[in-house]
Every structure is written in structure tokens, then in C-alpha cells.
Amino acid sequence: MNVCPIRPIRTRPIRSRAARSRRITATVVAAAAALGLVTLSACSTGTAGARTPDGRLRVVASFYPMQFLAERIGGDHVSVTTLTKPGAEPHDLELTPRQTGSLARAGAVLYLKGIQPAVDTAIKQSENKHVADAASFTGLEEHGTEVDGEHHTTGDNSSHSEHEGGSDPHIWLDPVKYAEVAKGVARTLAEADPDHAADYTRNADALAGKLGDLDKKFRDGLAHRTSDTFITTHAAFGYLAERYGLVEESVSGVDPESEPSAARVKELHKLAEEHHVGTVFFETLASPATARTLASDLKLKTDVLDPLEGITDDSRGHDYLEVMESNLTALRKALGAR
Structure with a gap:
């Protein structure tokens, strides 16, 4: 042997x-x-493990934004599993031995390098030939906010350490960039399953069209507003803010549950007054305690702005498109759009 x-x-x-x-x-x-x-x-x-008994390509997605693309683009030709359970914080994911093994035998793997270190390591060691890194399909940029005299980017914590220079990994929150990623995913699926390449391309084009419609809704919906600035507990919306001419201010950097310093609360109070901010946003996968405490101190309202790292029963929509439209509604209300 x-x-x-x-x-x-x-x-x-x-x-x-x-x-x-x-x-x-x-x-x-x-x-x-x-x-x-x-x-x-x-x-x-x-390649026995690469397909289901009925012939569908097995696709492993690292977390929800990749799962959504796999399902929409793969359609009936794929069977999709995700490494991150609904409601779980994706940045802190630790893989089970079964999940690790699934990466080696999958027909294709979709992930976003730098956002889940355990996944990055396992994918590299799996030596799977059909891997789509979403970050490789569009340009990454640095976004952040000034907190207590220091510039915090969305790449400052260990979960994002793979992105050089603190590049922001939250590309899926920009519909235009997400459409670029969709085209790259289609190419990867086509390489893994050439017999259905035309369908993958067609499905990706259809999804890109829907994302283009979503982009137009954001542009039109936010065109006439009384404020450009919004406050979040999670600095995840840099791409969205840049795309639509907005300014994101994070409560305390990249951690959505950390408490702000007294100096930061004072600074946010001044920002809220100067820029007519009336709402502090929190997210569905983290405790709203920090946002509610801050909003109470500043006499502001709270609302949800979902970074779409996972879909749960508490999500304001059943999929990416629906939740993004809910985000638009929340932003329009907070920014005084008409």
C-alpha cells in the first residue's frame, strides 16, 4: 500500500x-x-465527496454573504452548506473536525479571506482547487473612525488581520462591489462544474441586475436628506457610506459591544448636535445594550442597521436583498431623507 x-x-x-x-x-x-x-x-x-448522490456540486460557504451568492448563482445545480450557524458571530468561528474535513472534499469553497482566521487556515491546508476568495474579486479599501484620538479601521482587530493596512472586509454591504464578487463566484463554480457554466453566468448576471436595482434605490432614497452622518456600534458600513456620500461614526471602533469612554461619549454628543444625528444604530447579532445606553445619555433614538453577517428570526427580511432594503428604510428615517 x-x-x-x-x-x-x-x-x-x-x-x-x-x-x-x-x-x-x-x-x-x-x-x-x-x-x-x-x-x-x-x-x-x-472526487466522490464533491457531489451529492443526485449529482449536485457540494459548495461550502464560510458565512451568510457567501452562502447567499452560492445559492443564488448555483441554483438547482449546487448543494450549499455554511460553516457559520445562523445567529453566530462569524469573526470568532472555530471549526469542528467535520467542518474542516468538508473543505477538502467540497466541489467548491466560497469565503472572504481575513474575516475568519480559522477558515483561512483550514482552506489553505485543504488544498481544494476550486476556492473563491471574495476579496480577490473587487478592490479593498481602508475605512474607519476617530475614537479617543486614534484612527480605528475595520481591519484593526485580529479577525481582520489578514488585510494589510487595515483594509475593510465588509465589501458585501456595497451592492456594486457585491455584484463584482458575484461574477467572480460564477467563474469559480463554472471551473468546478463546466457542464453548467452557462447557467452560473446567467444567474450571476441576473443577481447583478438585482443588485444594480438595489444600488439605484439607495441612490434615489438617500438623495435628499438633512444629514450625512450616522452613528453605529459596529464600524462595518464604510463601503456603504462611501458609495452614497455618507459619514459613519463608530461608538468605540470595531467591537460592537464595547463601551465608549467618557471622552468618546462627549465627542459623539457634539457630533450628534452638529450633524443633526437622531439615531444610534445597533445590529442583530450583538447586544443592543451599548447603543441603548449611549442613546439614553445623548437623548437619541435607537434602531437596527444590519451588517448582514447572518440571518436569524430577528432579521428584518428573509435574505440579503430584503434586509438591505430594511437598512435603507432605517437610514432614510435617521438621516431625514424625503
């Missing part, structure tokens, strides 16, 4: 693809081995 080296991932090594293939009965194996008809090799390069 030939033995090939297997690179370990976290708690146990990834099994070879041959070990994941359908079991052959003991009787058949014994008989075949006795006749010299079968040679078992740990280095099998079969």
Missing part, C-alpha cells in the same frame, strides 16, 4: 478522499484482494 503524507488541520488530520468514498462490503474487498484485483491507496484522487 502506498502511503502519502497528510497535513494536519487543528485537532486531527484530514482523511484522504478514498477514506470518504462509499464503503465496499467486506466480502467484496476480501475476495478482490485475494485475487489481486484491488489495490487500496491512501492517495486516491477520486
Whole structure:
């Protein structure tokens, strides 16, 4: 039997693809081995795990924004699983051995490098040939906010450390950039499943059209407003703010649940008065306590601005498009748009 080296991932090594293939009965194996008809090799390069029994391509998505693209673009040709459970904080994800193994045998993997370190490591070691890194399909930029005399970008914490210079990974919150990512995902799926390449391209084009409509809704909906500035507990909306000429002010940098200093509260009070800010936004996957405390101190309202890192029963919509329209409604109200 030939033995090939297997690179370990976290708690146990990834099994070879041959070990994941359908079991052959003991009787058949014994008989075949006795006749010299079968040679078992740990280095099998079969693709049994890449497809479901009904022939669909198995696609693993790292978290919701990638899952949405996989489902919309893949359609009936794919079976999609996501590594991040609904309601879980994606930045802190730790993979189970089963999840780690799924990356090696998947037909394609969709992720966003730098936002989930455990996923980055596992994908690199899986050596899967059909991997789509959303960050590679569009340009990344640095966004941030001044907090207590320091400039905090959305790449300052360890969850985003892979992005050089503190680049903001939240590209999916800009419909235009998200459409660019969709086209890249379609190319990856087509490489993994050439027989359905035309369908993937067609589906990506259709989704890009819907994202273009969403972009127009934001442009039209925010065109006439009394304020450009909004306050959030999570500095995730830099791309959205830049796209539509807005200014995002984060309560305390990148952590949506950390409490602001007294100096920052004073600064936010001044910002709220100068820029006619009436609302402090919080998100669905984090506690609203900080936002509510700050809003009470500043005599402001609170509302949800969803960074769409996951969909739950509390989300204001069933998918990306619906939640983004809810975000637009919230922004229009907060910014005095008419």
C-alpha cells in the first residue's frame, strides 16, 4: 500500500478522499484482494465527496454573504452548506473536525479571506482547487473612525488581520462591489462544474441586475436628506457610506459591544448636535445594550442597521436583498431623507 503524507488541520488530520468514498462490503474487498484485483491507496484522487448522490456540486460557504451568492448563482445545480450557524458571530468561528474535513472534499469553497482566521487556515491546508476568495474579486479599501484620538479601521482587530493596512472586509454591504464578487463566484463554480457554466453566468448576471436595482434605490432614497452622518456600534458600513456620500461614526471602533469612554461619549454628543444625528444604530447579532445606553445619555433614538453577517428570526427580511432594503428604510428615517 502506498502511503502519502497528510497535513494536519487543528485537532486531527484530514482523511484522504478514498477514506470518504462509499464503503465496499467486506466480502467484496476480501475476495478482490485475494485475487489481486484491488489495490487500496491512501492517495486516491477520486472526487466522490464533491457531489451529492443526485449529482449536485457540494459548495461550502464560510458565512451568510457567501452562502447567499452560492445559492443564488448555483441554483438547482449546487448543494450549499455554511460553516457559520445562523445567529453566530462569524469573526470568532472555530471549526469542528467535520467542518474542516468538508473543505477538502467540497466541489467548491466560497469565503472572504481575513474575516475568519480559522477558515483561512483550514482552506489553505485543504488544498481544494476550486476556492473563491471574495476579496480577490473587487478592490479593498481602508475605512474607519476617530475614537479617543486614534484612527480605528475595520481591519484593526485580529479577525481582520489578514488585510494589510487595515483594509475593510465588509465589501458585501456595497451592492456594486457585491455584484463584482458575484461574477467572480460564477467563474469559480463554472471551473468546478463546466457542464453548467452557462447557467452560473446567467444567474450571476441576473443577481447583478438585482443588485444594480438595489444600488439605484439607495441612490434615489438617500438623495435628499438633512444629514450625512450616522452613528453605529459596529464600524462595518464604510463601503456603504462611501458609495452614497455618507459619514459613519463608530461608538468605540470595531467591537460592537464595547463601551465608549467618557471622552468618546462627549465627542459623539457634539457630533450628534452638529450633524443633526437622531439615531444610534445597533445590529442583530450583538447586544443592543451599548447603543441603548449611549442613546439614553445623548437623548437619541435607537434602531437596527444590519451588517448582514447572518440571518436569524430577528432579521428584518428573509435574505440579503430584503434586509438591505430594511437598512435603507432605517437610514432614510435617521438621516431625514424625503
